[in-house]
Amino acid sequence: MNEKLAALKLFLEQLGISTDISTRNGRKRVQKAVYLGQLSGVDLGYHFGWYLLGPYSPALTRDYFQLDEDVRATPDAFKGKHLRSDVSDKLKKVAPLFVVPPDLRSALSTEDWLELLASYHYLRTASGQDSAQAQHTMDHRKGHLSQYVDRAAKVLKQQNLLAA
Amino acid sequence: MQLGLAHMVFPGAGYSRFSHCLGVCHVSGRILSALKAGSVSITDEEVVRYRLAGLLHDVGHYPFSHATEDALSRYFASQLIEGGAGEGGPPKTWWDHEALGKAILQSDEELASVLTNAGIAPEEIYKIFTREKPPRFSNLISSDLDADRIDYLMRTAHFTGLPYGTVDLDYLLAHLVLDNENQICVHPKALRTVEHFLLARYFDFQQVSYHKTVAGLELVLKDVLRALLDEGYLKVSAAEVKVQIANGSWVYMDDVQAMQLIREHAKASLDPVRRQKADVILRRRPPKQIAFIERLASRDDDEKNRFLGERQQVIERVKKWASDFGIHDDLWYVWHKSGQALTKIGSRIPVSAAGREDTEELIVQAIRVLSPDGSSKPLMEVKRSLINALADKALYTLRVYVVLATEDEEKKRDAITKRVRDDLKHFEWL
Numbered sequence: 087m088n089e090k091l092a093a094l095k096l097f098l099e100q101l102g103i104s105t106d107i108s109t110r111n112g113r114k115r116v117q118k119a120v121y122l123g124q125l126s127g128v129d130l131g132y133h134f135g136w137y138l139l140g141p142y143s144p145a146l147t148r149d150y151f152q153l154d155e156d157v158r159a160t161p162d163a164f165k166g167k168h169l170r171s172d173v174s175d176k177l178k179k180v181a182p183l184f185v186v187p188p189d190l191r192s193a194l195s196t197e198d199w200l201e202l203l204a205s206y207h208y209l210r211t212a213s214g215q216d217s218a219q220a221q222h223t224m225d226h227r228k229g230h231l232s233q234y235v236d237r238a239a240k241v242l243k244q245q246n247l248l249a250a
Numbered sequence: 251m252q253l254g255l256a257h258m259v260f261p262g263a264g265y266s267r268f269s270h271c272l273g274v275c276h277v278s279g280r281i282l283s284a285l286k287a288g289s290v291s292i293t294d295e296e297v298v299r300y301r302l303a304g305l306l307h308d309v310g311h312y313p314f315s316h317a318t319e320d321a322l323s324r325y326f327a328s329q330l331i332e333g334g335a336g337e338g339g340p341p342k343t344w345w346d347h348e349a350l351g352k353a354i355l356q357s358d359e360e361l362a363s364v365l366t367n368a369g370i371a372p373e374e375i376y377k378i379f380t381r382e383k384p385p386r387f388s389n390l391i392s393s394d395l396d397a398d399r400i401d402y403l404m405r406t407a408h409f410t411g412l413p414y415g416t417v418d419l420d421y422l423l424a425h426l427v428l429d430n431e432n433q434i435c436v437h438p439k440a441l442r443t444v445e446h447f448l449l450a451r452y453f454d455f456q457q458v459s460y461h462k463t464v465a466g467l468e469l470v471l472k473d474v475l476r477a478l479l480d481e482g483y484l485k486v487s488a489a490e491v492k493v494q495i496a497n498g499s500w501v502y503m504d505d506v507q508a509m510q511l512i513r514e515h516a517k518a519s520l521d522p523v524r525r526q527k528a529d530v531i532l533r534r535r536p537p538k539q540i541a542f543i544e545r546l547a548s549r550d551d552d553e554k555n556r557f558l559g560e561r562q563q564v565i566e567r568v569k570k571w572a573s574d575f576g577i578h579d580d581l582w583y584v585w586h587k588s589g590q591a592l593t594k595i596g597s598r599i600p601v602s603a604a605g606r607e608d609t610e611e612l613i614v615q616a617i618r619v620l621s622p623d624g625s626s627k628p629l630m631e632v633k634r635s636l637i638n639a640l641a642d643k644a645l646y647t648l649r650v651y652v653v654l655a656t657e658d659e660e661k662k663r664d665a666i667t668k669r670v671r672d673d674l675k676h677f678e679w680l
Contacts, residue, residue, distance in 0.1 A: 089334060093327035128330065129343040131323050135381025135392075145346065155588060159558040168332045173341065212382040214373075223384075 091153045092164045093130060094146075097123055100169060100177045101184055105157070107150050111197045116150050117142055118200035119184070125207070125247050126180040128173050136213065140205030140228070183245060187237065194234065202231045206238045210248055251505055253406065254314055255467040256458055258534050260410040263458070267315075271305050273401035277419075278304035278390055281397060284423040285434070299370065300390055303378035304397050309361075310351025312486070313508035314475065317468055319346060321475035322486065335480060342487035350491065352376040357495045389434050393615040394629075395422075395444060403451055406458060414453040418443050429626035435618035436629075444617050444629060445636050452590075456645075460587070466537040466651045469583045470530040474512055477524045483511045523580050526655045537583060537651035538663055541670045541679050549589055549644040557588045557646045560677060564650060567673055574669070575662055581653040589644040 098105050103119040106112045121134050121141045132149075134141035156163050169177075186199040194202070205228060209220040217239070224232040242248040251257065257264040279301045286292050312318040322344050328334035329341035345353060355361060355372040365372050377383040381392065390397055400417060407415030425440035436444050458464065478484040486503075494500040509532075516528035529535055543560065547553045564584050572579035616628035619635075630641035650670055654660045671679050 088324065089328035089331060090323045093330045096331065128341075129326075130330075131326060131344055131346060133346045133349045133380070135348075136384045137381070155554070155558055158555065159562040169330055170332055170334075170341070173330045213377075214383070227384075 087163065087167070088152075088156065090130075091149060091156055092167050093169075094120075094149055094153055095157075095164055096167060096169045097128065097130060097177065100174055101181070103184070105150070105153065107154050111195070113147070113150070114139055115197045115200060117146060118197070118204040120146055121204045121208070122183050122200060123177060123180060125245075126176045128176050134208065134212070136208065140201055141208040141212075180245060183241065187241075190234065190237065194231075198231060201228070202234055202238045203242060205231070206235055207242055207247060252402070253458070254317060254464075255471060255531070256410070256461070256464050258467055258536070259461055259463045260412070260458065263406065263410045265405060265409045267308050267311060270401055270405055271308050273405055274304035274307060274397045275301045276304075277397040277400050280419075280423055281390060281426060281434070282387070284426050285428065288427055290428050296386070299374055299378065300387060302365075302370065302375045304390075306351065306355065306375055307379040307398065308347065308351070309354050310345070310347040310349065312347065312350070313503060313505045314471060315347065317471045318475050318508070320472050321479060325476060325479040326487070342489065344486065345488050345491065348380050349488075352380055352382075353488075353492065354495055354500070357492065358500075386432065387434060389615065393434075393617070395434075395436070395447065395617040399451060400447075403447070403454055406454060407450075410458055412454070412457055414457055415450050417447050417450060422447065427620055429618065429620055430624040431626075433618055433626060435620050435626035437620050441619060441629075441632065441635060444619075448617070448629070448637055455590070460590075460647070462539045462542070462649060463536045465585055465649070466539060466583070467530065469585055469651065470527050470537060470653065473580075474515075474524075474527050474531055475508075477519070477521075477527070478508075478511055478515055481515065481519070483515050484508075523578050526581065526653060529655065530653055535653075535655070537581075537653045540650045540652055540663070540667050542647065542649040543677055544645065544647045544680060545678065546643055546645050549591060549642050553644075553646065554588055557586075557648070560674075561586050561588075561648055563674060564648065564670075567670075571666065571669060571673075575666055577652060577654070577659060577662075581655070583651040583653075585647075585649040585651060587645070587647045589646065591641070591644040 095105055098116065098119060101119055101123050103115060104112065105116070107116060118140070120130060120132055120143070124130060124132065132143040132146045134143045136142075168174075183203055184196070184200070186194055186196055190199065206220060206224065209215045209223050210217070213220075213223075215223060221232065221235055224235050239248060243250050251264055252267045252270045253263045253265070279297060282292050282297045282300055286297075312322070323346075325335055326342060326344045355365075355376045362372050365375065378385045379392075389395075392398070400419065400422075403415035404417055404419065405415075407413060422436070422440055422443045425437040425443070426434060427437055429435050475484070479486075491500060494503065512528055512531060516525050516532060519525050519528070530537065561584065568582045568584065569579050572582055616630065618626035619629055619632050620626050629635055629637050632638055652663075652666060654663060671677075
């Protein structure tokens with residue numbers, strides 16, 4: 087068993103994220119979910135850089151395609167495997183990030199919401215941008231999401247993932 | 251060494267990662283100079299920073315780089331799973347080579363002082379090669395046509411003596427331009443040059459990195475490195491490496507040190523299978539390729555499912571073969587690559603499934619060709635390009651290896667091959 091792929095699968099399942107990567111949205115969802123899930127302190131070892139759709143990990147892409155192959159070849163490959171309870175508990179704490187606020191559900195899909203959160207968080211932390219710079223970047227690079235930046239900031243601060 | 255264990259097959263292929271990084275530094279500078287000559291506004295400060303990013307982009311690589319990262323990723327991931335590795339305490343974290351490169355630039359005092367004395371903050375450099383700050387020329391360091399790949403290809407061709415990596419670099423550089431979105435792209439005059447570059451890379455990979463003996467050695471090396479982690483010979487969690495960077499001992503963690511740890515472990519290990527695997531590396535006794543399948547086919551679900559089915563059938567039989575021939579099943583390996591293509595996008599998703607309105611991150615890294623209106627398009631979308639014709643094709647390879655540690659086991663090789671082929675008669679064995 088490839089423990090790395092098992093951990094990835096269990097990690098996503100704990101967050102309620104499908105491992106179906108047959109669509110672009112599915113792949114985007116997995117990328118952003120892993121980025122946000124790692125903020126809980128559960129580190130799968132994926133390092134993210136800034137790409138077209140925000141934070142992205144090429145290594146994660148390789149792994150979720152490999153995971154997809156392994157599960158297709160052997161559906162029971164990871165049967166009986168579970169995350170450690172302390173790991174699951176950490177992931178549960180960031181679960182609120184994965185719920186699109188009810189008033190935004192008509193405007194934003196889950197993938198869009200995760201892209202918004204992950205991108206804004208990345209700009210404010212890894213890229214070292216202040217709130218004005220990050221808003222500017224979002225306006226220019228993610229125009230379809232930039233009007234919701236304040237909501238993203240609020241949710242991230244509530245989770246103590248951004249300074250108040 | 252840049253090429254891992256390839257020197258065990260191509261004796262000249264022992265060039266250092268340092269020489270490669272010097273090359274990336276140089277090529278980065280040449281690319282920017284070429285753009286400047288084409289009237290792109292680039293400051294001298296930008297050139298210096300991109301050259302430094304090229305020089306330092308691999309400073310975070312572990313000994314035996316990719317094999318070690320593979321072992322590390324599995325080892326530390328297992329700590330997250332019930333019953334996994336570790337001493338029972340909280341799971342430890344680790345750094346991939348980019349994160350480690352960043353940590354080194356942040357913490358190594360000597361490196362930091364060299365940069366700051368030159369008026370350069372270390373974060374200006376690592377933010378380029380980690381892509382943490384969206385850089386102006388991000389595709390310079392990481393794309394299908396980047397300084398890294400260009401140097402790698404040419405340097406490997408030179409040192410292995412294999413001609414596949416010959417690149418018309420001067421012509422290529424003379425035809426680099428920016429499109430109207432500031433993306434580095436190639437003038438159509440150099441279309442054949444970039445096609446040749448991608449084909450050269452494909453053949454180089456097949457002949458060197460995926461050479462049957464090199465690939466077999468790397469498979470065993472990953473297990474050997476995993477044993478070092480399991481038995482405490484290699485301590486490279488993020489916290490442990492941080493201490494070693496701070497006290498200056500990390501610079502000594504190189505291939506020589508790793509080989510010494512393998513020797514020490516082999517001497518002390520009570521596990522005969524682990525000792526046999528260590529011998530594969532220490533005494534150059536590569537696993538033998540018993541049987542293989544290879545075909546160039548469409549990159550679609552039918553072909554992929556067919557290949558995955560074949561892979562699974564082989565894996566399911568390994569235990570029985572191992573038992574019948576009296577060779578431990580841990581000494582059998584199934585190496586498989588499904589969907590190796592000429593471009594990244596073709597390796598993961600069929601080009602036909604990643605149209606312009608469905609932009610994928612991998613498209614960002616594809617080689618781009620300038621269009622008459624000043625925009626650019628990925629090479630695989632240029633209809634007159636060979637790459638376009640081949641973009642939905644991929645190579646599927648499956649190999650069965652066995653470590654034959656003794657003379658008696660060597661004598662079983664032909665019988666094993668016959669057995670594998672007979673048990674799976676319907677396969678198109680080569």
